[in-house]
Amino acid sequence: MSDIETIFRTEYGRAVAVLVRHFGDIDLAEEAVQDAFAAAVRRWPAEGIPPSPAGWIITTARNRAIDHVRRESRRAAREASSLVPGESPREEDDMLRLIFTCCHPALAPASRVALTLRLLGGLTTAEIARAFVVPEATMAQRITRAKGKIRDAGIPYRIPRDEDLPARLGAVLAVLYLVFNEGYAASAGDHLTRSDLTAEAIRLTRTLLTLMPDEPEARGLLALMLLIDSRRRARTTPSGDAILLSDQDRSRWNRHQIAEARSLLRDCQRRNRPGPYQLQAAINAVHADAPTSADTDWPQILLLYDHLFALTPTPTVALHRAVALAEVEGPAPALAVVDGLPGLESHHVREVVRADLLRRLGRVAEAAGAYAKAAAGTGNTAERRFLEARAAALVPGSVSDPDCR
Template sequence: MVARIYREEYGRCVATLTRVCGDLTLAEDMVQEAFTTALTAWSERLPPNPGAWIVVTARRRAIDRLRREAKREQKHAEALLVHPPPEHEEVGPVADDQLRLIFTCCHPAIAPEARVALTLRTLGGLTTPEVARAFLVPEPTIAQRIVRAKKKIATAGIPYRVPADHDLPDRLSSVLAVIYLIFTQGYAPSTGAELVRTDLCAEAIRLARLLVALMPDEEEAVGLLALLLLTESRQPARTDPGGDLVPLAEQDRTRWDASLIDEGQALVRWCLQRNRPGPYQVQAAIAAVHSDAATAGATDWHQILALYDQLLTLAPSPVVALNRAVALAEVRGPAEALSAVDGLDLDGYYLLHATRADLLSRLGRAREAGAAWHRASELTANEVERQFIADRIAALE
């Protein structure tokens, strides 16, 4: 029970306490201590509002620590005790605590890769290993990035305040990346026994909606929201009654959420009218083409391949090239797609090997496909995905 609440509330509590005390590290420490206290305090009865309980407990502990450290901190703590800030204080253009702190963590003084890593760890509810998998880099590398980012905040005196209106666009790309990766880790968790973490998906969509409300004329913000909605629309069909993974081509599309599709497609149309394409808008357009097809066989793969070509121009990366290869297989056949996949430097990415396995199976190369499936299984820590791979291996054998 506490573990579930921790996943759902940790980011919100850290964001609120950071606004209150102005110190991210202190906020993280005190929220951790509050959850430790909750293990005992909640053993018999859960409070009506667990998140508020954590914030109040953490704030009291923060005040106690500040009182012990020095006179200056003591005065600050006493001020907080006597004049606590309103629970829903609105400051500047960013009214939501979590979105506000995301913009703060994306300060230009922090290295770009460290901005996203720090925010995912602090607010996204992700562990350091999960953040490392999201970036496809070793865990120690991510840990070092997060430590350096925190030191930069402290040494440079980066304030925990709402950025001015004119500063918002410069930080937008990092904020979009954070929200997208939060959703990705919810939609396809890299670890655990669940195929989806609904709390992360819902939080990412909530933040994306807030961002669009804040910056309604930013096409990429609208494109990201459209992408998340269209992707989330498939969620009900991604597992069978037994909880096993169902790949996109085999999903019952009547189970897709029509309201999310309608909303997402309307946002894509708005972006098309603006005619200023960006990576998230193109990805949303790809998702929209999938959502247009009543069956997998009716999918317009030629259009999807053309969109992936455009995406590779806007945001070239091995992962985009891998996704393009899936469309390439449908348009030009698995042999050409396999050739494209084999040229990618993604050996540590399980989806590369899963894609190779599928292409090899379609080419009748069962032994090689089995080896690729085994390699994919070694690289994923998600139990549902491992079971899916095991079923594929069993079918080959």
């Protein structure tokens, strides 16, 4: 990645945030910042990157926006007079305002994700569409509708009040985690992972933590992302097929990310305000502490899941807790829990867990059927191929049957 591309990724969202506050117009802010970066691409290779590239971009974009407003003969005097040097709030506050605007509860969850990647991440509409495997026109409409909703509903461009902050921050963290999960376990497409999305989610979460350093759940989410992403290189074969956690080569796990995550979790412990993301990070830290799969402290993981379920008693948490329960008490009680979970009947991950538990109980035909059902329920080609192979391996006489010679 070139220096200008790096600056674009790190400063695009900040520049858009500053201009949105000045002009109150998202489209105008985006167009002006894009024009400024286009000017940078033309000028910086010959003139050199300025000492403060972010300041150069913001100043250039601001001037472009003022010119546009004047050409349109609207708000010229008011907007120009609002841009007196030294009178603007901190740019960090502008970023927070934009983050909370993009993740406002009035917007549909898919729109929050798209708008966050567009305005804060600087991803093009085509890039976002490819990431979520939808037509570019569909993604463009989604982003346009979200901007229109902000404008027409008068969604405020501000940081929530203290009493509203916990709930609103939760929505922001959920959006960032959705972006990360789509990158780490892609719901559709040919590849199991999309490293561009995981990297963007981690970068945006780092930005949020810089803006809100006293929020332990933001710290916990970053730790969780780093721990999960640390296993990325060991998750797939050279051909792109999935490798189970228990079979991964742990020497390929990223120890720098693991060390940073542990440091973040120690900071969380000192603050003593546990939350769901911190607990999920702690669970993944237990996996990271085990030199081999056989050394995993499953009783500790089960205990952490008990705490997590007390905070967020959802079927999804209960499903993952059942995996730990199977390691501590055996597959039979875990299967009873899984079969009794409401609302996950069509969830392919539930069928993956059921299949493994059935296999361990010797109910091979049922396990094969569960693997096949899970394969049919995923839109990801690599995952479907992996699950179909697991199902075939359990069918006597199959070419994938490990006992077939």
